[in-house]
Amino acid sequence: MNATIVEYTDEKPPENLYPERIVSPTKGRACCARNMEQIGGVTREETRAYFYRRCRACGYTVRHFVSAPPPDSPGGLWEDEQTALLKLVA
Numbered sequence: 001m002n003a004t005i006v007e008y009t010d011e012k013p014p015e016n017l018y019p020e021r022i023v024s025p026t027k028g029r030a031c032c033a034r035n036m037e038q039i040g041g042v043t044r045e046e047t048r049a050y051f052y053r054r055c056r057a058c059g060y061t062v063r064h065f066v067s068a069p070p071p072d073s074p075g076g077l078w079e080d081e082q083t084a085l086l087k088l089v090a
């Protein structure tokens with residue numbers, strides 16, 4: 001199940017039912033550039049990782065692919081390791 005959860009349609013109003021489903025207009029508009037926000041976390045597939053970005057104004061949603069997988073524990077992993085090393089040295 002690697003298919004996108006985004007349903008692109010202009011027949012229904014935009015809806016954010018993440019992580020089950022997101023209903024998005026088929027096209028972005030001028031508002032999107034300044035209103036895109038990340039929805040949920042990063043999804044990793046075998047060779048790529050992505051997260052969803054959705055426009056607050058119109059609901060337009062895209063998958064944003066990230067070039068490199070993020071660290072497993074963003075925000076503190078390096079610090080924790082360094083602290084542990086310092087303790088070992090001391």
Ligand SMILES: [Zn+2]
Nearest residue numbers: 031032055058
């Ligand atoms: Zn928009």
